[in-house]
Amino acid sequence: MIKVVEVSLRDGLQNEKLILPTHKKKALLQKLLAAGVKEIEVTSFVHPTWIPQLADADQLASQLPFAADVNYRALVPNKKGIERALQTPIHEYAVFISASESHNRKNIHKGIRETFPVLKEVVEEAAGYGKKVRGYVSVVFGCPYEGKVPPSQVVSVCEQLFKLGVYEISLGDTIGVATPTQVKEVLTLLAKEFPAEKLAVHFHDTRGTGLVNAYVALECGITTFDSALGGLGGCPYALGASGNLATEDLLYMLHGMGLNTGIDLDALCETSRWLERELRKKLPSKVLQSYPKKKHRS
Amino acid sequence: MIKVVEVSLRDGLQNEKLILPTHKKKALLQKLLAAGVKEIEVTSFVHPTWIPQLADADQLASQLPFAADVNYRALVPNKKGIERALQTPIHEYAVFISASESHNRKNIHKGIRETFPVLKEVVEEAAGYGKKVRGYVSVVFGCPYEGKVPPSQVVSVCEQLFKLGVYEISLGDTIGVATPTQVKEVLTLLAKEFPAEKLAVHFHDTRGTGLVNAYVALECGITTFDSALGGLGGCPYALGASGNLATEDLLYMLHGMGLNTGIDLDALCETSRWLERELRKKLPSKVLQSYPKKKHRS
Numbered sequence: 001m002i003k004v005v006e007v008s009l010r011d012g013l014q015n016e017k018l019i020l021p022t023h024k025k026k027a028l029l030q031k032l033l034a035a036g037v038k039e040i041e042v043t044s045f046v047h048p049t050w051i052p053q054l055a056d057a058d059q060l061a062s063q064l065p066f067a068a069d070v071n072y073r074a075l076v077p078n079k080k081g082i083e084r085a086l087q088t089p090i091h092e093y094a095v096f097i098s099a100s101e102s103h104n105r106k107n108i109h110k111g112i113r114e115t116f117p118v119l120k121e122v123v124e125e126a127a128g129y130g131k132k133v134r135g136y137v138s139v140v141f142g143c144p145y146e147g148k149v150p151p152s153q154v155v156s157v158c159e160q161l162f163k164l165g166v167y168e169i170s171l172g173d174t175i176g177v178a179t180p181t182q183v184k185e186v187l188t189l190l191a192k193e194f195p196a197e198k199l200a201v202h203f204h205d206t207r208g209t210g211l212v213n214a215y216v217a218l219e220c221g222i223t224t225f226d227s228a229l230g231g232l233g234g235c236p237y238a239l240g241a242s243g244n245l246a247t248e249d250l251l252y253m254l255h256g257m258g259l260n261t262g263i264d265l266d267a268l269c270e271t272s273r274w275l276e277r278e279l280r281k282k283l284p285s286k287v288l289q290s291y292p293k294k295k296h297r298s
Numbered sequence: 299m300i301k302v303v304e305v306s307l308r309d310g311l312q313n314e315k316l317i318l319p320t321h322k323k324k325a326l327l328q329k330l331l332a333a334g335v336k337e338i339e340v341t342s343f344v345h346p347t348w349i350p351q352l353a354d355a356d357q358l359a360s361q362l363p364f365a366a367d368v369n370y371r372a373l374v375p376n377k378k379g380i381e382r383a384l385q386t387p388i389h390e391y392a393v394f395i396s397a398s399e400s401h402n403r404k405n406i407h408k409g410i411r412e413t414f415p416v417l418k419e420v421v422e423e424a425a426g427y428g429k430k431v432r433g434y435v436s437v438v439f440g441c442p443y444e445g446k447v448p449p450s451q452v453v454s455v456c457e458q459l460f461k462l463g464v465y466e467i468s469l470g471d472t473i474g475v476a477t478p479t480q481v482k483e484v485l486t487l488l489a490k491e492f493p494a495e496k497l498a499v500h501f502h503d504t505r506g507t508g509l510v511n512a513y514v515a516l517e518c519g520i521t522t523f524d525s526a527l528g529g530l531g532g533c534p535y536a537l538g539a540s541g542n543l544a545t546e547d548l549l550y551m552l553h554g555m556g557l558n559t560g561i562d563l564d565a566l567c568e569t570s571r572w573l574e575r576e577l578r579k580k581l582p583s584k585v586l587q588s589y590p591k592k593k594h595r596s
Binding site for chain 2: 179205206207208211212253257286287
């Protein structure tokens with residue numbers, strides 16, 4: 001069983017010009033649940049002025065459709081964020097840090113070293129409430145300001161994150177530059193230090209390598225994959241970043257390889273068609289583009 | 299060294315509504331040569347009414363820009379085709395057949411069995427003039443009419459093609475349905491019968507799996523890859539077929555893996571930008587889409 005973490009509501013929508021209203025986000029959640037999605041990153045408790053698209057975090061997170069076995073997740077950058085998150089039924093939090101100093105400063109306005117104490121507060125506070133925390137590491141395979149990131153630096157950041165108490169780390173190719181050799185190199189190195197089941201991958205498809213990198217990660221023993229409906233999204237703070245790996249494309253490959261995700265690809269494509277209408281734009285997923293029109297209009 | 303066979307002029311343009319005039323095709327060839335492309339499928343000597351976009355085959359093939367180490371290729375369906383091709387300086391011919399009976403009948407208006415004698419005539423005639431012939435097998439990984447194609451059927455068609463005297467076979471995922479497991483299965487089976495250096499792969503990116511399938515093929519020992527500038531093209535006779543694997547995306551991966559193709563990716567992206575203007579449409583290559591704008595306008 002492969003765990004697919006749907007990040008469209010957060011990493012997808014945060015980069016859209018059109019701000020999806022809260023009731024539409026709820027409708028999207030309902031459709032994702034109906035398609036069998038169990039792991040959903042819903043929003044981010046950053047300051048509302050940072051990302052206006054997610055300014056309804058508190059409101060949305062307080063109105064999550066109930067589903068027994070669904071794991072709702074949200075990004076929590078600091079103590080203020082976790083205070084807000086704790087007022088909601090969100091199950092799992094995520095903290096984030098970059099593998100490169102420059103990207104961390106641009107993104108979080110702090111050096112890597114000064115960021116850890118901030119994350120520590122979040123993880124400890126969460127633990128007090130029995131909440132699990134995921135760690136995100138950005139620009140693992142390349143930084144828009146520094147270029148290639150030394151794999152040893154990635155290992156060091158991951159080590160410190162695990163020490164803080166995160167249960168899992170998602171390795172982000174934030175600007176979508178990774179190639180298979182590099183993914184294999186970094187994951188092989190990390191697998192020597194940490195169990196593969198504690199690692200997830202978060203690929204962007206900026207240069208078309210999202211899916212092949214996911215395949216290589218799968219071969220390295222990774223079983224948790226972040227992806228976004230339709231290939232929505234990108235990072236607003238990373239130059240040249242474009243869409244996440246599309247959930248449809250990931251599922252087409254995984255299912256075609258005989259692997260189970262528990263998600264209905266047809267229902268997901270229908271959901272993407274709906275989202276395309278709401279956002280008034282075509283989404284980049286290739287599977288979506290080749291999905292027969294007649295099926296959607298029924 | 300990886301051999302990349304540029305098929306945009308044939309498998310790309312044949313599916314475009316806008317018919318590129320011959321002098322523009324020549325300009326495209328010049329740009330490809332300048333970028334270091336050495337293997338170029340230029341056109342198809344099918345009957346001009348079949349594919350109006352390639353109706354200038356004789357004219358174009360008679361005006362090929364000279365370059366010492368470039369291998370110009372063209373599709374030759376039958377005896378009439380080779381008579382035309384022999385009037386031109388095209389170096390290498392290609393015959394084609396489908397792995398499924400229904401697709402072969404739709405494409406060539408003959409059963410598979412009755413197609414071999416037609417191809418035999420071409421290969422023998424070509425041999426008489428010292429010309430090499432490549433064999434194309436279409437719908438290797440799935441047929442729009444029959445669904446999955448038994449790998450044993452692919453082996454059988456390849457066996458007969460090699461017996462006819464083709465020097466290489468290009469395995470086409472004409473409708474872009476292949477998944478990594480399937481590519482590995484078929485190539486492993488074929489590699490038992492034939493040397494990997496006599497096999498090429500021709501992936502379409504209809505469902506986003508073009509690049510990952512190329513990676514899997516590479517792992518299976520394949521070193522010859524067909525691709526099209528910008529991801530242009532598709533098969534006009536295959537329902538749902540869309541663009542070829544984009545040469546830019548393939549090169550980004552291969553170069554990023556430290557493999558040499560002899561092709562300049564920047565020059566290729568500039569060429570695609572030019573082609574986008576000529577065809578008045580965006581091309582789907584992800585690498586092209588993320589290629590910095592300022593570089594193109596210089």
